[in-house]
Amino acid sequence: MFTIHQEDLFELVQAPIDVPALHRRVRGPEDGAIVIFDGFVRNESHGRATKFLDYEAYEPMALSKMREIGAQLHQKFAIRRVAIVHRLGRLEIGETSILIAVSAAHRAAAFDACRYAIDTLKKTVPIWKKEYFEDGAVWADGELPPAPPAAKPAS
Amino acid sequence: MLLFGRVRELAGYREEAEDLPEGATIADLFDRYTRRFPALAGFRSSLVASRNQEFAAWDTKLAEGDEIAFLPPVSGG
Numbered sequence: 001m002f003t004i005h006q007e008d009l010f011e012l013v014q015a016p017i018d019v020p021a022l023h024r025r026v027r028g029p030e031d032g033a034i035v036i037f038d039g040f041v042r043n044e045s046h047g048r049a050t051k052f053l054d055y056e057a058y059e060p061m062a063l064s065k066m067r068e069i070g071a072q073l074h075q076k077f078a079i080r081r082v083a084i085v086h087r088l089g090r091l092e093i094g095e096t097s098i099l100i101a102v103s104a105a106h107r108a109a110a111f112d113a114c115r116y117a118i119d120t121l122k123k124t125v126p127i128w129k130k131e132y133f134e135d136g137a138v139w140a141d142g143e144l145p146p147a148p149p150a151a152k153p154a155s
Numbered sequence: 156m157l158l159f160g161r162v163r164e165l166a167g168y169r170e171e172a173e174d175l176p177e178g179a180t181i182a183d184l185f186d187r188y189t190r191r192f193p194a195l196a197g198f199r200s201s202l203v204a205s206r207n208q209e210f211a212a213w214d215t216k217l218a219e220g221d222e223i224a225f226l227p228p229v230s231g232g
Contacts, residue, residue, distance in 0.1 A: 058159055128229065141228065141230065142227065
């Protein structure tokens with residue numbers, strides 16, 4: 001189990017992500033820094049021109065894993081608030097797919113926490129991206145989440 | 156039982172209920188699907204399983220009402 005921080009925000013959305021609104025959401029008078037990671041759709045992949053992307057998620061599990069990442073950030077770094085929002089469905093070139101905003105009293109914790117959040121999300125959160133090109137579509141190469149050890153013998 | 160990404164496309168559906176014998180494991184459930192969709196077998200080493208929305212080992216025993224999913228490598232972000 002992990003501690004829930006009421007003012008944090010974890011969402012999967014279909015509509016465009018409102019970056020300034022999330023910036024305001026994590027910003028408070030106790031803070032001295034906010035680090036924002038804005039991941040958006042690039043116009044090429046491995047040298048092929050991308051037309052658009054389509055994201056799908058195992059939504060309840062993805063949200064639960066995003067909340068776990070948030071809780072880990074509070075344990076590992078001296079941060080105050082975190083917002084993690086991932087968009088699903090069809091995204092056009094230049095549209096934000098993932099926004100992570102972390103506020104802290106001092107910049108180092110905010111930088112470190114934001115980096116940890118995106119790196120962990122890419123390994124553990126069940127979301128998949130399909131890349132569409134002029135001449136076809138492929139599921140993006142991803143990372144296989146670490147499998148737990150074999151189950152204990154039945155008691 | 157839930158499938159996502161490329162294995163969802165391969166099987167042609169996302170969600171299905173299954174009855175398995177007492178003592179069956181996640182691996183047994185997957186084997187049942189590879190008999191119906193032989194192409195799934197080649198994906199086993201690049202899938203991780205989950206039980207009730209937590210990553211789970213293949214030898215995890217199933218219980219009535221469990222929600223099992225087979226997840227390809229994740230590519231969010």
